[in-house]
Amino acid sequence: MTRWQSVAALVVLGVGWGSTQPLGKIAASSGHPPFFLILGQLAVCVVVLGALTLVRGKGLVLSPRAIGFYGAVAVLGTLVPNLTFYISVYRLPAGIMSIVISTVPLMALPLNLALGADRFEGKRLLGLLLGLAGVAIIAAPGAGLYNAGMVAFLPVALIGPLFYALEGTFVARHGMAGMDPVQAMFGASLMGFLLCLPLVWLTGSWVSPLPGFGRPEAALVFSSALHALLYAGYVGLAAKAGAVFASQTSYIVTAAGLIWAMLLLGERFSPLIFLAVAVMLVGLTLVRPRAKAAIAA
Numbered sequence: 001m002t003r004w005q006s007v008a009a010l011v012v013l014g015v016g017w018g019s020t021q022p023l024g025k026i027a028a029s030s031g032h033p034p035f036f037l038i039l040g041q042l043a044v045c046v047v048v049l050g051a052l053t054l055v056r057g058k059g060l061v062l063s064p065r066a067i068g069f070y071g072a073v074a075v076l077g078t079l080v081p082n083l084t085f086y087i088s089v090y091r092l093p094a095g096i097m098s099i100v101i102s103t104v105p106l107m108a109l110p111l112n113l114a115l116g117a118d119r120f121e122g123k124r125l126l127g128l129l130l131g132l133a134g135v136a137i138i139a140a141p142g143a144g145l146y147n148a149g150m151v152a153f154l155p156v157a158l159i160g161p162l163f164y165a166l167e168g169t170f171v172a173r174h175g176m177a178g179m180d181p182v183q184a185m186f187g188a189s190l191m192g193f194l195l196c197l198p199l200v201w202l203t204g205s206w207v208s209p210l211p212g213f214g215r216p217e218a219a220l221v222f223s224s225a226l227h228a229l230l231y232a233g234y235v236g237l238a239a240k241a242g243a244v245f246a247s248q249t250s251y252i253v254t255a256a257g258l259i260w261a262m263l264l265l266g267e268r269f270s271p272l273i274f275l276a277v278a279v280m281l282v283g284l285t286l287v288r289p290r291a292k293a294a295i296a297a
Contacts, residue, residue, distance in 0.1 A: 006241040013237065014252020016230045021101070021257045022094040022264045023223035024085060030216030033205035034086035035196060037220060038079065040209065042193040044224035049186035052232055058183045066177040066187060074192035077167035081160035088157035092150055093267050096138060098257020099277055100157045102250050105287050106131035107165035117173065127286025134280030143272040182232050251281060
């Protein structure tokens with residue numbers, strides 16, 4: 001890939017992923033229980049990623065190590081964070097959720113330091129503090145969370161990024177059991193679907209989406225398929241341009257998420273929210289590890 005092709009792919013991925021937060025809020029407006037929404041999302045991901053896996057001539061790996069990987073990623077990267085997402089996005093603005101999701105690297109740094117998988121640097125500690133300051137600004141009076149009830153759900157929204165950081169740490173330490181990322185996520189999505197089925201039954205969350213299929217249900221299907229395709233594109237970009245270059249999508253996701261929230265949902269944000277975004281993005285720049293990515297000129 002040339003540099004401009006890589007940059008164009010980065011922008012497309014970021015803008016596309018940024019839309020999934022407001023689409024998720026539209027899906028949650030259906031009033032369907034969170035576990036039902038998660039089950040529907042996983043069903044779409046299984047179909048899309050399964051088709052991609054078959055087209056690429058791959059199969060589902062069923063070794064003990066692979067099954068352990070599927071279970072860990074399904075719980076850490078799907079069931080828990082998606083549950084807290086749907087609980088939170090029903091009550092918080094989608095734009096705020098787009099900002100919150102960018103805290104994953106801030107969560108990952110102390111985890112990796114505690115495990116001895118990363119080294120301490122003063123500038124990265126400063127980045128972590130700036131990230132926390134950004135969250136504090138969001139919770140400040142007049143920033144856009146209009147009542148104490150909304151502020152109370154901000155910690156719930158932060159559970160998702162924490163579990164994404166745990167998932168990333170797990171994958172970094174244990175690998176993907178010899179699978180490529182698309183193949184691995186297909187198995188993890190299938191495992192998540194199988195784990196979610198009894199949860200839907202036990203919580204009485206099952207509803208038939210067909211009789212009342214409308215805008216919220218369409219948003220769920222579209223955002224789930226979009227996420228699966230964008231994930232495959234992210235993997236391809238990381239392979240071509242390097243993981244550090246590809247990780248810069250998070251900056252675009254945050255900005256695009258705010259714009260999509262304004263366009264799709266009519267959300268408006270105070271100057272304090274944009275200050276919080278600026279502070280957090282500076283913090284993310286300091287926290288991220290430095291590495292060279294080879295991209296053709």
